[in-house]
Amino acid sequence: MDQMISKVSKFAPTNEFLLQGSIMENAHDVLLHRLRGLCDNSDSPFETFTDNEMIFSMKNTTITQALNLRVRHSLIEQDSWQVRYAGMAEMGDKNRPTMVRHVIDCSTSDNIVLFLNELGFRMDHEFVIKGFYFHKGRMKVTVSKIYKMNQPGNTENLEPFSTSSLVELSVVTQQSGGEGIAEDMKSFSEQLKPLVQLEKVDHRRLQNI
Amino acid sequence: MMGVVCVYAYNIPEGKSGQQVVDSLQKQMDIIGATKTGNFCVDCETYQSHPQNAQQRSIHILHNSEQPATCFSVLDSGTVLVSDMLFDLIMNTMTQAKSGREGFFQQRKGFKIESRGQRYELADFVIKIGSVSLMANFKGVLIEVEYCPSQVPGDCWNLMKEILQSIVGNTADTPPSYIKTKMDSLYTPADTINQYLEHFNAFRKTATPGQQNR
Numbered sequence: 001m002d003q004m005i006s007k008v009s010k011f012a013p014t015n016e017f018l019l020q021g022s023i024m025e026n027a028h029d030v031l032l033h034r035l036r037g038l039c040d041n042s043d044s045p046f047e048t049f050t051d052n053e054m055i056f057s058m059k060n061t062t063i064t065q066a067l068n069l070r071v072r073h074s075l076i077e078q079d080s081w082q083v084r085y086a087g088m089a090e091m092g093d094k095n096r097p098t099m100v101r102h103v104i105d106c107s108t109s110d111n112i113v114l115f116l117n118e119l120g121f122r123m124d125h126e127f128v129i130k131g132f133y134f135h136k137g138r139m140k141v142t143v144s145k146i147y148k149m150n151q152p153g154n155t156e157n158l159e160p161f162s163t164s165s166l167v168e169l170s171v172v173t174q175q176s177g178g179e180g181i182a183e184d185m186k187s188f189s190e191q192l193k194p195l196v197q198l199e200k201v202d203h204r205r206l207q208n209i
Numbered sequence: 210m211m212g213v214v215c216v217y218a219y220n221i222p223e224g225k226s227g228q229q230v231v232d233s234l235q236k237q238m239d240i241i242g243a244t245k246t247g248n249f250c251v252d253c254e255t256y257q258s259h260p261q262n263a264q265q266r267s268i269h270i271l272h273n274s275e276q277p278a279t280c281f282s283v284l285d286s287g288t289v290l291v292s293d294m295l296f297d298l299i300m301n302t303m304t305q306a307k308s309g310r311e312g313f314f315q316q317r318k319g320f321k322i323e324s325r326g327q328r329y330e331l332a333d334f335v336i337k338i339g340s341v342s343l344m345a346n347f348k349g350v351l352i353e354v355e356y357c358p359s360q361v362p363g364d365c366w367n368l369m370k371e372i373l374q375s376i377v378g379n380t381a382d383t384p385p386s387y388i389k390t391k392m393d394s395l396y397t398p399a400d401t402i403n404q405y406l407e408h409f410n411a412f413r414k415t416a417t418p419g420q421q422n423r
Contacts, residue, residue: 005301012295104299112290119284120258
């Protein structure tokens with residue numbers, strides 16, 4: 001097993017480079033067309049996604065720092081279930097163009113929610129996220145809107161959190177081999193200005209709001 | 210795609226070593242004309258909840274070389290999660306002690322068990338002869354027979370019984386206990402894992418000569 005872990009962790013894509021930003025409703029369509037022009041497969045129709053994301057957390061009386069796992073279930077491809085562990089994003093110093101965090105993305109069978117509940121995880125919150133995705137080489141761009149679910153478990157009765165959309169640019173690489181990718185992302189994000197300002201966002205500060 | 214699998218423990222006759230039994234079974238495979246198609250391995254590690262967790266659970270994490278990119282996680286409640294190998298890393302995260310705090314799960318020491326051996330093909334059958342070892346101590350021999358063209362145990366049991374009896378003897382007069390409840394359902398790789406786990410749990414309880422039972 002330990003051998004297995006070192007083998008898997010060496011080759012698995014677990015290093016995520018990330019930039020985030022947001023776009024106002026009125027400029028949303030302009031951004032989509034801009035991205036379509038810049039990214040691969042510019043002649044095919046927009047690719048969309050609608051996911052239900054559930055955040056499960058575990059803590060106990062001696063371990064008070066919770067461990068969170070995020071379950072994503074596609075509402076379009078109903079068979080697709082994923083569980084993600086994401087570490088704290090490191091800001092790095094000013095010279096580093098993007099945030100970096102440790103992520104583990106794992107496709108699972110459809111009983112992941114039951115499995116986590118039986119393990120002792122409890123659902124903390126959930127939301128629906130709808131949007132568009134683009135890719136350019138190994139870069140992934142999503143433009144998406146987050147919706148509050150008015151009734152727990154009901155993915156039909158939704159209310160948008162905000163009129164703005166979240167824009168994320170990310171690349172997931174192996175532990176080594178991420179050299180240069182952050183620079184590529186930086187120059188790509190320059191091409192989206194002034195529509196979107198993709199930046200490093202300090203998540204620790206958001207938690208105190 | 211996979212077929213239906215039955216796993217049996219081979220009764221080791223008194224006075225014979227595990228190696229002798231494996232050798233004679235391999236000879237038997239040559240005689241019936243089966244072709245060697247490499248090695249196989251099914252392994253299992255067990256984890257336990259931190260004593261302060263609200264829910265006390267055992268989790269068994271298993272891998273089968275027949276599904277090399279898959280990780281099977283079996284809870285003591287019977288739930289089986291089938292996932293990517295990356296689940297090993299998630300399990301590692303849940304087990305790891307971090308900045309002074311303990312992990313939410315602990316690996317049970319001395320519980321690593323595996324069945325490892327030669328894989329054979331004979332027409333529509335895949336036959337595997339595995340020696341089981343718990344922390345490098347020999348525990349026994351497991352025979353796996355897969356009938357590839359079928360997906361429902363009830364449809365092919367009588368056919369499988371014949372080949373199984375010729376290898377493991379009258380132990381194979383009835384289907385493995387786990388399969389008995391699934392005779393009419395579609396067979397999946399998770400069913401194979403459950404059969405191995407039943408045998409592994411039984412082997413863990415048997416004492417190894419010259420070693421204390423844990």
